[in-house]
Amino acid sequence: MIETRDLTKMYGELYALNRLNMKLEKGDVYGFIGPNGAGKTTTMRILATLLNPTWGEATVCGYSIYTGAKEIRRLIGYMPDFFGVYDDMKVIEYLEFFAAAYRIKGPARKQKCEQVLELVDLTYKRDALVTSLSRGMTQRLGLARVLLHEPQVLLLDEPASGLDPRARIEMRGLLKELRNMGKTILVSSHILPELADICNKIGIIERGELLFDGDVREAMERVRPHTVIQIKVADRLDEAMRVIEVHPHIAKLDTKDSMIVATLVEGVTDPSFLADLLVREGFKLTMLREEEINLETAFMRLTKGITN
Numbered sequence: 001m002i003e004t005r006d007l008t009k010m011y012g013e014l015y016a017l018n019r020l021n022m023k024l025e026k027g028d029v030y031g032f033i034g035p036n037g038a039g040k041t042t043t044m045r046i047l048a049t050l051l052n053p054t055w056g057e058a059t060v061c062g063y064s065i066y067t068g069a070k071e072i073r074r075l076i077g078y079m080p081d082f083f084g085v086y087d088d089m090k091v092i093e094y095l096e097f098f099a100a101a102y103r104i105k106g107p108a109r110k111q112k113c114e115q116v117l118e119l120v121d122l123t124y125k126r127d128a129l130v131t132s133l134s135r136g137m138t139q140r141l142g143l144a145r146v147l148l149h150e151p152q153v154l155l156l157d158e159p160a161s162g163l164d165p166r167a168r169i170e171m172r173g174l175l176k177e178l179r180n181m182g183k184t185i186l187v188s189s190h191i192l193p194e195l196a197d198i199c200n201k202i203g204i205i206e207r208g209e210l211l212f213d214g215d216v217r218e219a220m221e222r223v224r225p226h227t228v229i230q231i232k233v234a235d236r237l238d239e240a241m242r243v244i245e246v247h248p249h250i251a252k253l254d255t256k257d258s259m260i261v262a263t264l265v266e267g268v269t270d271p272s273f274l275a276d277l278l279v280r281e282g283f284k285l286t287m288l289r290e291e292e293i294n295l296e297t298a299f300m301r302l303t304k305g306i307t308n
Contacts, residue, residue: 018208033188060075228263
C-alpha cells in the first residue's frame with residue numbers, strides 16, 4: 001500500500017530525510033516514532049503529495065507521488081498534527097462542507113456525515129459550533145473529516161498530541177476500530193506505550209534516517225538479546241540464588257525488591273527449567289515471569305537523542 005525507495009528531502013545542506021526505505025502492506029498499522037525534527041511530518045507530507053522530495057521514489061496504493069498525485073489524494077486521508085477549523089460552522093455543517101468537496105452528493109452526503117460522527121462518537125455534538133469543541137473533540141472531528149470519502153490509507157500525524165488522558169484513551173480506541181475495519185494506517189506519536197498497543201509494525205527514525213523497521217517484538221529483541229526472568233520464592237532467597245547461579249543456562253543473576261532477576265544465556269528462551277529446579281529443591285515458588293521491555297526503552301536504546 002505504501003512503499004518508499006531511497007526517499008530523500010534536503011533543505012540546502014540539511015537532510016530532512018536521508019534515503020528512507022519503508023513498506024506497508026494492506027491492513028498494517030505502522031507506528032512512526034522519532035524525536036521532533038526527525039523527519040516524520042516531512043515523510044507524511046511527501047506521501048500526501050503536498051511536498052516534493054529532492055530525490056527518491058514513493059508509491060501509495062500503486063501510484064507514484066510524481067505521476068499519480070490526483071489518484072493518491074482520492075485514496076488517502078491525511079490528518080496533520082495541527083489543522084484549522086471553521087469556527088463559525090456547526091459540526092454537521094463542517095462535515096457536509098468537506099463531503100461536498102469530495103463530491104459526495106444528495107442523501108448520500110448526509111448519511112455519510114452521520115456515519116462518521118457516530119464512528120468518532122460526536123453525534124451528540126452535531127449541532128454544536130466547532131469553536132465550542134475541546135481539543136480532544138476537535139481531533140476526533142478532524143479524523144471524521146478524513147474518513148468521509150472512505151480512504152484506503154490513513155496518514156495520521158500526532159493524532160493524540162495535546163490530549164488529556166481520557167481523550168488519548170478514546171483516540172486509541174478509535175484507532176483500534178479503524179484497524180479492525182482493515183484500514184492501512186501510518187501514525188506518528190510521542191506516546192509510545194499506546195503505539196505498542198495498536199501497531200503491528202514500527203519504524204524508528206532519527207535525523208532523517210530510519211534506524212529500525214519491523215514489528216514491535218523485533219525491536220525489543222534487538223535492544224535485549226537475552227531473556228530475563230523474574231523469580232519470587234516464599235523464603236530462603238539467598239539459598240535459592242545459590243541453587244540457580246550454578247545452572248549452565250544462567251548468564252547473570254541479580255536481586256531487586258526481594259526478587260531474583262535471572263538473565264539466561266543467549267539463545268535460551270524457555271525458563272521452565274528454573275521452576276523444575278526450585279520445586280525439586282523444596283522451594284515454594286510464588287512467581288516466575290519474563291521481564292517485559294517496553295517500547296519506550298527500545299526507543300531510548302536505539303536512538304541517540306540527536307535532532308535536525
